[in-house]
Amino acid sequence: MLKRLYIHNYKCLVNFEWRLDGLQSSLLIGKNGSGKSSIADTLTFFRDIGRGENDVAALGREDGFTLSPLALWNGRRDSCEPMVFELDVELDTVLYSYRLVLDFPKKFQKLRIAEERLSQNGKLSYTRETAKVVIAREGQPDAVLGHDWHSVFLPTFQDASQNAPVLLFKKWLADMVILTPVPFLMTGQPVDRLAPLKRSASNLVDWVVRLQADSEAANQIGDYIREVFPDFKAFAIRKLDRDAAYGPEYLFLRFFDEQTSEVPFFLLSDGEKCFFLSALLRASTTLEKDSFCLWDEPDCHLASHEVGFLIRALRSLSGQSILTSHQLETVRQFPDEATFVLLRDTHLVPTRPPRTLAQLRDAKELKGDLSHAILTGDLYGE
Amino acid sequence: MASNKFQWHLRIFVEDDANRQIVNGFLESFFRRNIPRCIRVLPPSGGWRPTLEEAQRDCAEGGSSRRVLAVIDCDGDANRICTATANGQANLYVVGCGEEPEKLRQRLQHPGHFSTLGDSLAREYFLTNTSLWLHIVNKEALDSLMQDAQNQHVC
Numbered sequence: 180m181l182k183r184l185y186i187h188n189y190k191c192l193v194n195f196e197w198r199l200d201g202l203q204s205s206l207l208i209g210k211n212g213s214g215k216s217s218i219a220d221t222l223t224f225f226r227d228i229g230r231g232e233n234d235v236a237a238l239g240r241e242d243g244f245t246l247s248p249l250a251l252w253n254g255r256r257d258s259c260e261p262m263v264f265e266l267d268v269e270l271d272t273v274l275y276s277y278r279l280v281l282d283f284p285k286k287f288q289k290l291r292i293a294e295e296r297l298s299q300n301g302k303l304s305y306t307r308e309t310a311k312v313v314i315a316r317e318g319q320p321d322a323v324l325g326h327d328w329h330s331v332f333l334p335t336f337q338d339a340s341q342n343a344p345v346l347l348f349k350k351w352l353a354d355m356v357i358l359t360p361v362p363f364l365m366t367g368q369p370v371d372r373l374a375p376l377k378r379s380a381s382n383l384v385d386w387v388v389r390l391q392a393d394s395e396a397a398n399q400i401g402d403y404i405r406e407v408f409p410d411f412k413a414f415a416i417r418k419l420d421r422d423a424a425y426g427p428e429y430l431f432l433r434f435f436d437e438q439t440s441e442v443p444f445f446l447l448s449d450g451e452k453c454f455f456l457s458a459l460l461r462a463s464t465t466l467e468k469d470s471f472c473l474w475d476e477p478d479c480h481l482a483s484h485e486v487g488f489l490i491r492a493l494r495s496l497s498g499q500s501i502l503t504s505h506q507l508e509t510v511r512q513f514p515d516e517a518t519f520v521l522l523r524d525t526h527l528v529p530t531r532p533p534r535t536l537a538q539l540r541d542a543k544e545l546k547g548d549l550s551h552a553i554l555t556g557d558l559y560g561e
Numbered sequence: 562m563a564s565n566k567f568q569w570h571l572r573i574f575v576e577d578d579a580n581r582q583i584v585n586g587f588l589e590s591f592f593r594r595n596i597p598r599c600i601r602v603l604p605p606s607g608g609w610r611p612t613l614e615e616a617q618r619d620c621a622e623g624g625s626s627r628r629v630l631a632v633i634d635c636d637g638d639a640n641r642i643c644t645a646t647a648n649g650q651a652n653l654y655v656v657g658c659g660e661e662p663e664k665l666r667q668r669l670q671h672p673g674h675f676s677t678l679g680d681s682l683a684r685e686y687f688l689t690n691t692s693l694w695l696h697i698v699n700k701e702a703l704d705s706l707m708q709d710a711q712n713q714h715v716c
Contacts, residue, residue: 406598409565487601487602488598491596494589494594495589495594495595495596507604508604511581511602511604512585514582514585514586514674514675514676515578515582515674515675515676516674516676517676537674548577548578548605548607549578550604550605
């Protein structure tokens with residue numbers, strides 16, 4: 180479970196610490212430009228490191244963006260302040276603390292790793308300063324080695340013990356599901372059946388194929404889809420022309436009709452595609468003990484009356500989930516203590532530390548009706 | 562169960578944000594976070610009178626499949642519930658907090674937030690020796706609604 184996230188000097192997030200304190204499901208709200216998606220970006224970098232990407236310039240690339248020096252707060256080329264990313268994750272009573280510090284010295288063309296550190300329950304696994312990596316070894320002197328300035332060390336690092344706890348941590352990072360779905364890109368065709376799910380969910384069918392391999396997950400997907408489409412029967416991946424020997428495959432949904440009929444996934448509406456995606460997500464989280472999901476604006480393609488149902492479903496995920504939203508109906512599905520508000524006054528100042536609605540109420544900064552405070556912008560200090 | 566106006570469904574009208582969080586906390590706990598789609602919590606109405614008016618109107622407009630639950634603050638005046646149910650709408654259920662949820666939380670020295678108060682209410686719903694439910698006016702209406710839901714295999 181993600182316990183803490185610290186981001187410094189990345190876009191509008193400066194000295195930004197977010198403690199989740201064991202919350203299984205939480206919501207991030209804030210006006211446009213307050214940093215919600217930047218948090219999703221940061222977790223994408225961690226996810227990519229877990230998946231084995233060590234080139235600092237390639238983090239996020241699969242999702243169409245990169246960790247650029249431009250993301251340094253204000254993009255100031257003369258800035259001496261490094262970019263800092265920290266994450267605390269608890270898995271099986273072990274608290275993993277990972278820290279990655281990136282700087283951008285003069286005459287460099289891309290970011291350099293100034294510092295990197297991993298500890299387990301406060302005990303150092305390895306530490307690094309620029310190129311020098313020091314690996315802690317039990318009962319033996321530390322191992323020292325040199326490592327490329329632009330290469331993250333964690334994907335290379337593997338502890339020698341039998342139960343390999345670092346592997347568990349890296350797997351957790353790799354399995355994080357971070358979503359900013361773009362339904363237009365969900366064509367319903369398999370692309371690379373082994374590729375992990377992209378933030379845009381454009382390769383969603385590959386995920387279907389993998390989940391289908393587990394019969395329990397496949398049944399659950401069907402059950403979840405039937406909550407929204409009661410006449411849904413099953414889904415299938417097949418060629419357009421059943422008899423063709425070759426040709427691209429597509430995802431089809433079968434519905435009960437007088438004669439059972441099929442609809443290509445491609446023809447579903449944007450909102451329906453998001454429902455389908457949510458069904459996959461719900462089924463997938465039941466397979467993983469410590470699943471984690473961040474879904475950036477899950478409600479943006481939905482009809483108003485469906486928003487509450489989807490958010491309720493996402494709140495019921497068996498793992499940890501973080502949602503972001505601008506929608507009032509979404510906010511209404513969360514208790515005050517699990518709703519974090521990001522406040523940022525102007526583009527020239529960083530985002531303020533996150534505070535829950537409960538904290539804002541206690542501090543009398545939020546009075547009266549929440550809907551009114553959101554619709555008028557009072558909640559965001561406007 | 563999918564939401565369908567021809568099948569049993571429940572709309573819950575709440576007075577304010579505090580009641581909304583209590584209701585959501587109750588439902589999440591009671592249904593172990595899998596709240597059926599046939600149950601919908603509507604936006605807070607703002608005040609006990611508008612809540613009851615909206616609930617009565619919605620109940621009258623809905624067919625025989627609709628059940629309406631209104632959750633209000635009684636503020637020490639239990640007659641508010643009698644007023645609401647006086648016209649004998651069979652599918653309208655009204656329950657109330659004996660006093661404002663904020664005051665109730667303080668009086669009970671409940672350590673958590675409103676959602677955890679809802680969670681506690683769900684956990685103690687079937688207990689007979691609970692003091693928490695003594696602060697809820699007209700629990701009988703909720704019992705009757707629960708029985709109805711059970712008959713429809715919702716819970």
